[in-house]
Amino acid sequence: MRLAGKVAVVTGGTLGIGRATVEKFHAEGAQVVSFATNPERCAALGDAFAGAERAPLALVCDVTREDQVAAAMAQAIDRFGTVDVLVNNAGVNAYFDAVAMTEAEWDWTFAVDLKGAWLCAKHALPAMRRTGGGSIVNISSIHSQNTIKGMFPYAAAKSGLVGLTRSLALDYGPDNIRVNAVCPGWTRTQLIEEWFGLQDDPAAAEASVLAVHPLGRIGTPAEIANLIAFVASDEASFLTGASLVIDGGLTAQFAH
Secondary structure (H helix, E strand, O other): OOOOOOEEEEEOOOOHHHHHHHHHHHHOOOEEEEEEOOHHHHHHHHHHOOOOOOOOEEEEOOOOOHHHHHHHHHHHHHHHOOOOEEEEOOOOOOEOOOOOOOHHHHHHHHHHHHHHHHHHHHHHHHHHHHOOOEEEEEEOOHHHOOOOOOOOEHHHHHHHHHHHHHHHHHHHHHHOEEEEEEEEOOEOOHHHHHHHHHOOOHHHHHHHHHHOOOOOOOEOHHHHHHHHHHHHOHHHOOOOOOEEEEOOOHHHOOOO
């Protein structure tokens, strides 16, 4: 997949899609650096690859804090020379009422889901420019295009991430830096399991979700990571400014 020898930073790399992306990139020959907020999960990621060639480096970093992002990115660049790939995967789901939601809750949601992607790009782009190019993959969501009740303001934040993707693709294309968004649908991650758990009848809620998928199931983190790896790799060298949906056909069916 032409990722061998690349240095890749993956935010939120200790769980779900992020963890699967770390594993996929490592298997494809990349040197991976994971940013995550939880020290115990960072340590567990390191333990999982103990003794492995090119073992991923797990750094504790809150992507909503520029000082932490700048320090973590500098540490990755100092150790491995550059950053070739950035996967902005860190994010949170949000379930608020627009009237009841507080300003602090709004700011926190957008800080994690949107601001963090900008901060990481801000501190990775100079290194990419110095080395003649790079690839940024922003992990958005099908909620950036089609959403459901009760997902406020998640859909707004993920839509913003798609807009960020287009702007960066246009601004940094002349530097041979590609920027794309991957928009997963229902994927069996901790966030989705939490959503099922919030429903009155979790089993019935899950069954109804599976029933509306043409493939009859939801995705796995590894399936999403496979697409992320392709988009990030040199095999996708003419792909930029795109938003790629991977949802098992869910959004293909809106006429009833």
